[in-house]
Amino acid sequence: MKYLHTALQSGDTIDRDCFKKCVCENIVLVGRALKNKFVIPEWQFFCSVIKDLYTSAKSNSGGKVANYIPQLSRFSPDLWGVAVCSIDGQRYMIGDTNVPFCLQSCSKALTYAVGTTEMGSEYVHKYIGQEPSGRSFNELSLDHNKKPHNPMINAGGILMASMMKPNLSPADRFDYIMKYLQRLAGGEFVGFSNATSDSDNFRYLSERDTADRNFALAYYMRENNCFPPGAAAALQETLEHYFQLCSIEVTCESGSVMAATLANGGICPTTGERVLDPDAVRNTLSLMHSCGMYDYSGHFAFKVGLPAKSGVSGAILLVVPNVCGIMVWSPALDNLGNSCRGVQFCTELVDKFNFHNYDNLLHQTSQKLDPRRRRSDVKGREVVNLLFSAANGDVTAIRRYAVQGMNMSQADYDGRTALHLGAAEGHLDVVMFLIERCNVNPWPRDRWGFTPLDDAKRFDHKDVADYLESKITDKAHFKGDGGPEKT
Template sequence: MSKYSNTATYRASVTLNVLIKSPVSNKAERFDYVMDFLKSMAGNEYLGFSNATFQSEKETGDRNYAIGYYLKEKKCFPSNSDMIAALDFYFQLCSIEVTCESGSVIAATLANGGICPITGERVLSAEAVRNTLSLMHSCGMYDFSGQFAFHVGLPAKSGVSGAVLLVVPNVMGMMCWSPPLDRTGNSVRGIHFCQNLVSNFNFHNYDNLRHFTKKNDPRRVYDDLVRNKSVVNLMFAAYSGDVGALRRFALSAVNMEQRDYDSRTALHIAAAEGHVEAVIFLTEVCKVNPNVKDRWGNTPLDDAMQFSHSAVVSVLEEYQRVYSDIDSQSDTEEQKATMETLKSVV
């Protein structure tokens, strides 16, 4: 990962290497510190070191040495720091090896706000994760970073090995590997994979805009979970006699006749608790069916009578008569419409 087309990013990396752990610490101590830190991010999955890569970087890193001396001239390094030692340490960090599995755990730790999903350990603070993802989003893909941010819209980091580490915040992290590189040093197939991923799922940073083309969203709460939560909230409002909450549910197009696991409706609950105003709202405004029976064969009127709520009984008895008349009238009108249709066909 030592090929930095973005010189500014490289400058920051080399300069910050001097500050890792302590400026007076030797390279071995700082390297062990970074390895332990990365192992924590990877959930103790595989992490290795390639000495061949390290030696190659030292022998062919002329541009890196040139930039290092430029930084030294501009006094970018702390006082009493060794620029050559900082470069050696940088080359060491560029030679750390991961697998797709361990790299994906590192990405998942970033996606999880700094908490490793395997061990549950907090490795990074939320602020550090935000700053890291911001850097990855702006310059993690070399000179292709701008186009990647435009087309994919996710923080990522590529390496000249052909690896691409991708983070979907609050969802997942992944690493893919395919050695053939493009002219900017990124994996050709890795970029294609990221683009295809975003074309199918709404992971792009701006796919959540209103009226945007709908894509598959793994973050969407499934319909069953939404329905169960809706039932619980509706039943609790009826149990509490909270007419304001019932009104909000009705205005939100919630099905006011949905049932719980005992086949009881909100009208059953409100009638059993003796909440007259809630019963009046459910009957006169929501026009719910008063004849629904629960698992024991009881209607809301039966519950009101069982618990001696006389005011609720009066409301439900009157509503049942009105509801029966409306129901029979609608049946008659439906029959007439059916007959008219048959006559027109004939």
């Protein structure tokens, strides 16, 4: 596709074989495009909103870059990137989306998804809990069953690392995870940061206190018999593996594909390959929702309502189930270890779109945008629902539409309004509500020049006709609206 893009930009032509190769490599995307079945049909509009949110968050100068890992402290706080990948494979990137950075704690969500796919949730949760800890991510504590509270904190991440292919050599174990993550990313960039991880005797986190805390967690868990049989004996090897997983590098672009694979139930949207088990994805998203944002997890679930996992590199892996995956990255962190710009972006995204887990409750009055629908379709559906309710005399539904802020004067392609339909069917309560409570124009004309009063008279609804005539005698009040003299 890169060659195709270059050729089109330069004005060159491509032969049949080249075009066929480009199409075959992206057959899922091309197929959906030809059928007009994208999950986000108005992609350009959606991207324009993402650009606005990116620009808004870019002005956020709060937070500080993590300094307890020297390699992370070298990143500029001005770096800021957002990449989106839909479950159809549509892509949008803005900002510093090609700069590699470490996954850090974002790796916990991914390795948990891989581990439960390979070993099953029942086996994994024999050793790791599922509850938010309510404490710091590196707290020296276990739950009431003497297990790490969940796989999204350090204790759970260390235990998860101990369970991943323990019979393989250290190099093969790491290579196994790397290949899995590359499949999650659709073959896009997944690397390894030697600068972050390469130190003497496990000084992967560079500052001794941080490494000591993880060693203490590991020994504390061994003392409480938390590890699977045989894993406790290889404690140093387990910690090395854990630190290596935190040092895996991605870019916003490749990270967004990983997030989209989770959003797509474990199928990579760019390759069509089934990478993760659906149940493993469901469990991963559940834990990300409740435990993925350090000590901000509860607030994030309340405000944003989407599964997410953050890391001290400044990354946030955000999943909109059945829609898209998003990777945002900005190194400046708040006092809870989350990216300041990233949190702002996620919050404003849900303020704009109805992505929150509970935005689609019945009788929801929110006027957020739904990018899964065409704006023209939404408009047409509004008109149909409004006119249908008026024709059936459903005042309750009409009252709900009015509360939602719907334009109660809107008409269909024939110029027929809810008032026309209510009058034609003799529903006096509908007509009264529209005029008195919604203040609609009493004499709108359809394409044939008929007003609601004409309809009421034609179908012999005297009570409606009398009411309408009483409401259109005040010419001064309705000056400029067509006037009763035209009826």
